[in-house]
Amino acid sequence: MEMVYPISDLGCAVVRLSFEEWLEIREPEFFDIDASDSDGFVQHISSLYAYAVTVVLVKVGDTLFKLTGNRRKNAWLKGRLPKPDYLTAMIFEMTEADYEALCIDAKMKRLESLxxxxxxxxxxxxxxxxxxxxxxxxxxxxxxxxxxxxxxxxxxxxxxxxxxxxxxxxxxxxxxxxxxxxxxxxxxxxxxxxxxxxxxxxxxxxxxxxxxxxxxxxxxxxxxxxxxxxxxxxxxxxxxxxxxxxxxxxxxxxxxxxxxxxxxxxxxxxxxxxxxxxxxxxxxxxxxxxxxxxxxxxxxxxxxxxxxx
Incomplete structure (x- = not known):
């Protein structure tokens, strides 16, 4: 994982990481938060490729969690889209309390849909x-x-x-x-x-x-x-x-x-x-x-x- 911008400059960190590294990051209850994720339909357009392989992570203490990219992950793993070698990830720090609140909200929304x-x-x-x-x-x-x-x-x-x-x-x-x-x-x-x-x-x-x-x-x-x-x-x-x-x-x-x-x-x-x-x-x-x-x-x-x- 390569640091591109530290948190102090942008309010978040921007890192470059391999696809395999990204797969290893934990997936919380709210990993389907990106309901509007387009399955990377613009990935084949070269000028928007960087956008298509940009994901968001949250950092709670020393632990990283995926926030967006769930639908794209499935498309990449199932061969509907070519797997990227590297991803760009924006990392936002989150308190334990905010993380727990987000998990509860995400679970309630999921249950409402069942x-x-x-x-x-x-x-x-x-x-x-x-x-x-x-x-x-x-x-x-x-x-x-x-x-x-x-x-x-x-x-x-x-x-x-x-x-x-x-x-x-x-x-x-x-x-x-x-x-x-x-x-x-x-x-x-x-x-x-x-x-x-x-x-x-x-x-x-x-x-x-x-x-x-x-x-x-x-x-x-x-x-x-x-x-x-x-x-x-x-x-x-x-x-x-x-x-x-x-x-x-x-x-x-x-x-x-x-x-x-x-x-x-x-x-x-x-x-x-x-x-x-x-x-x-x-x-x-x-x-x-x-x-x-x-x-x-x-x-x-x-x-x-x-x-x-």
Whole structure:
């Protein structure tokens, strides 16, 4: 690496370095900051060649990081553009605090561009969670978490409300429900049974430390019971799920909330035991209000003051 201009002269240093030296420099979260990078489309114009092979680096302490050139790097490595022998790099010094702030901003922007299930999967990776079941493994739990923490999906929340103004921090939410999700995953939950509403209801009741593993196993295995024309809570919930499925309403936002309420209702009756007059039913489940249980859940988990949950 050859110094061309020191920092004191221009507010930045300008160096000449080989392509291989540049490749070795670390790539931070914000290395895609040059979204307008042109893939070096002017590289073939001799008078603009120097511009096409100019990149920007930042120096934090004694460590260099790439700031621009990501798209050009891919083009050079994949042979879409001829690799330069040397690059010109402008180096700007940056404090640790500014570097951390830039990393956070870059990560937030990247997450905003990802589909909801990819954000969930990224949170899994950061938390060291590995799931085997299809629904959980593929990250399709975003709306279930919204229902479990706020009673309804994000699209139905009132963004003017203090409690619903902020988006849920999905990594924090998954950490809150970590043990509940691990338990559900251990059951190998069937996607057509553990739909958004059912999963949300199960998470609420598990989060309240209700002993419902056996109920969830029977539900997952479609092992509801009927006696003298009456159905137990598992069978009642299976009937509701089946009706929603054949009417193709299971994934509709308000139907997911309805399923969550009825899941909680079925679990509540099941916990009362067969001796309860409510246990064997002819009538459909009517549903249980979620918000009182969610408030209890948040108090139990000590997250009641968290605006991003």
């Amino acid at each position: 589909p909801a299930h990819e954000v969930v999967k990224e949170a899994y990776n950061e938390l060291g969670l590995v799931f085997a079941s299809e629904r959980l493994r593929n990250g399709f739990i975003n709306e279930a978490i919204h229902i479990a923490l706020r009673g309804r999906q994000r699209s139905l929340q009132d963004k003017r409300s203090i409690r619903e103004r902020e988006d849920i921090n999905m990594k924090k939410a998954i950490e809150v429900f970590k043990s509940e999700l691990v338990l559900v995953d251990s059951l190998s939950p069937k996607s057509d049974i553990f739909t958004t509403g059912v999963l949300a209801g199960a998470m609420i009741m598990l989060g309240l430390n209700k002993p419902i593993t056996e109920f969830l196993k029977k539900l997952n295995d479609s092992q509801g019971t009927t006696k003298d024309g009456l159905a137990d809570p598992v069978e009642c919930l299976l009937k509701v799920i089946h009706r929603h499925k054949i009417s193709q309403r299971t994934m509709q936002p308000r139907m997911a909330i309805d399923l969550a309420k009825k899941t909680v209702h079925a679990i509540t009756i099941w916990l009362e035991g067969e001796q309860s007059a409510k246990y064997w039913r002819m009538r459909d489940l009517t549903g249980h209000e979620l918000m009182p249980l969610i408030m209890e859940l948040k108090q139990l988990k000590m997250i009641n003051a968290e605006r991003d949950l």
